[in-house]
Amino acid sequence: MYNVPMNTTEEKAPENKFAHLHVHSHYSLLNALPKIPDLVAAAKADGMPALALTDNGNMYGAIEFYQACKKAGIKPILGIDAYVAARGRADKEAGIDNRRSRLILLAKDVSGYKSLIKIVTESHLEGFYYKPRIDRELMEKHRQGLLAISPSFSGQIAQALKNNDEDKAKEYLDFYKSVYGDDFYLEITHHPEIGGHEELTAATIAFGKKHGVPLIAAHDVYYINPDDRKARETLISIQSHGDFSERGSFDDDEDNFSFISTADAYEKFRNEPEALNNTMKVVQECNLELELGKWLFPTYDLPAGTTADSELRRIVIEGMDKRKIARTTEEIERVEYELKVIQDKGYAPYFLVVSDLLRYAHENNILTNIRGSVAGSMVTYLAEITNVNPIEYKLPFERFLNPERPSAPDIDMDFADNRRDQVIEYAREKYGADKVAQIGTFGTMMARGAVRDVARALGHAYALGDRIAKLIPMGSQGFPMTLDHAMEIEPEIKKMYKAEKEVREIIDMAKKIEGCARHISVHAAGVVISPIPLNEVVPVQYDPKGELKVITQYDMHSVDENSAGLLKFDFLGIKNLAILADAVRLIKEVRGIDVDIETIPIDDKLTFELLAKGETCGLFQLNGGGMTKALKDLKPNSIHDINVMVALYRPGPMDNINEYMERKHSKKPVTYMHPKMKTFLDTTYGVLVYQDDLLMTAIEVAGYTWGEVDKFRKAVGKKIPEEMAKQHVIFVEG
Secondary structure, eight states: OOOOOOOSSSOOOTTOOOOOOSBOOTTSTTTOOOOHHHHHHHHHHHTOSEEEEEEESOOTTHHHHHHHHHHHTOEEEEEEEEEEESSOTTOOOTTTTTOEEEEEEEEOSHHHHHHHHHHHHHHHHTTOBSBOEEOHHHHHHTOTTEEEEEOTTTBHHHHHHHTTOHHHHHHHHHHHHHHHGGGEEEEEOOOTTSTTHHHHHHHHHHHHHHHTOOEEEOOOBSOSSGGGHHHHHHHHHHSSSOOHHHHSSSSOSSOOOSOOOHHHHHHHTTTOHHHHHHHHHHHHHOOOOOOOSOOBOOOOOOOTTOOHHHHHHHHHHHHHHHTTOOOOHHHHHHHHHHHHHHHHHTOHHHHHHHHHHHHHHHHTTOOEEEESGGGGOHHHHHTTSOOSOTTTTTOOGGGTOOTTOOSOOOOEEEEETTTHHHHHHHHHHHHOGGGEEEEEEEEEOOHHHHHHHHHHHTTOOHHHHHHHHHHSOOOBTTBOOOHHHHHHHOHHHHHHHHHOHHHHHHHHHHHHHTTOEEEEEEEEEEEEEOSSOGGGTSOEEEOTTSSOOEEESSOHHHHSTTTTOBOEEEEEEEHHHHHHHHHHHHHHHHHOOOOOGGGOOSOOHHHHHHHHTTOOTTOTTTOSHHHHHHHHHHOOOSHHHHHHHHHHSSTTGGGGHHHHHHHHTTSSOOOOSSGGGHHHHGGGTTOOOSHHHHHHHHHHTSOOOHHHHHHHHHHHHTTOHHHHHHHHHHHHHO
């Protein structure tokens, strides 16, 4: 977190109000420093009533910013600092069209927000040439609900005035007025430290007053504190190529683009009170209220006269015959219970879409697999989504979905990695290419990378940055290593930091940029399928790697049910499934035998004999010296033994392997910590093995509800120390 800047004047008059309307976050990739919580905290600490976010040509941080402002009681104003093409957005000629100007666009309401989404999307999909560019056609096409500000440095009018071309400035003004009318402003900024800017500001003020254009006071923000300036310059140096309009300055060494206070703003613009008042006028005009958390399920084609619920029920009932499930009271009650939960939650369309995707894969001989808690659903088993009978394996439905769970179901679909894209392409064809996209994700400046990048940007030898970086311990999944933590646990880094000035300079700078978004890329699995064109809901762009994959500008946290409301479908590409598919194909070609992976018997004695002999070379999750020895000692004779070994063979649970073996081979008696635990621990001889065992213990022994146990699961699964400590007390008391 950054320190909130102190006011530079003693006291500000209570009626003085100001809001920053030209603000860049770290989502202006490698061009600005502030994280969104820091921007909101700075505005809150200064008493600003509102704050805008205007990142460079993108809306990456829009939802995160909106939610953070709302939580802090600050009015969020969403916008962009758009790149304006020198000619049209389709023109891409070197030497001409790599020059561009800027325009700030702010959403006044929901219609403006939707206009922003469309403008950003089209600037990326149609206008990208070095940068995503808009042009006059796009401005005219998507003007509804928008307010425009021509920037003081790189706006078209400012550039014309700087060149003493008032006729050109007037031509630009006439166009902007024709599009935005009274919602068009000229920005003035106060930067006496930048050569020539005072003269340009004076010319802008005179031009605005001459033509009746309202002025607006701003201080385009690229970092929070003035002493963060060098860190921002370091970020720019890390970029592979710079851009004059990105710098927001004329290359001065003393420029200041920090988050100035209200008191500072009133001091800087004391001679232009109307420009200050106009910031509040814009704040009053911008009243965006987003309806977040409302589900947008894909449109599934239903037979005439049916609903999603009735269609899912039909598929499930037919599935009982296909799966040869006896219609016992237990089976019927389980199916009816699950269908009711799904219906009450409104999730039937999701299950139908997943079932359809897997049907396509199966019909086209694409090997699939489903992992995780969804295996506990009888409905998904009967709908041919999963291939495990949860009643047979005593898997609880409630871990996957229960009446108290607030979040949506999550079904991870595995596909052979060499054919995953084929399934995504089917989704595009079936549901509409404009309604399907992969989810974007952000690569950030991690501790090791930040150190290496900073060392290079500051001109130090590669060897020095590499020496520091190699001392930083690796983090774990979900728990990235930070520089602060690395210095706590690695004495050598602390020693170098104290002894070597260059090391201190690199680490101090790396701490400032650590965690900043570095680039956008494609999420490994996430895909969204919308019932309406995506550019009505989220901004999209192409994958920067140039594969023409359309991805969302919002990450998985901003597209989900708590935000934009799009359901995430996980399409994972699994190499082992491709290997299995090749094996099946080769057996057919060489031996003439058809092998159905799904119907291989799980009680094959020869297979268990091979495992007991230690013949595990090349077997996924069962190979390796330690696992092979354990299997030889165990002498497995059921699928449960294999499941247990895969679950236990990892740090921590490994301690229970010998206990399981001794109980299995009757060297130790089978005991249960509580009589109720026998109902779900009988197949593991009373040993806690699976996460399900822990959850069932919480339910049956500690008195948890399924809603409460979901929090318990997250605390344990994500290893959240504070929550685990809290759950320990609840569990023991229960």
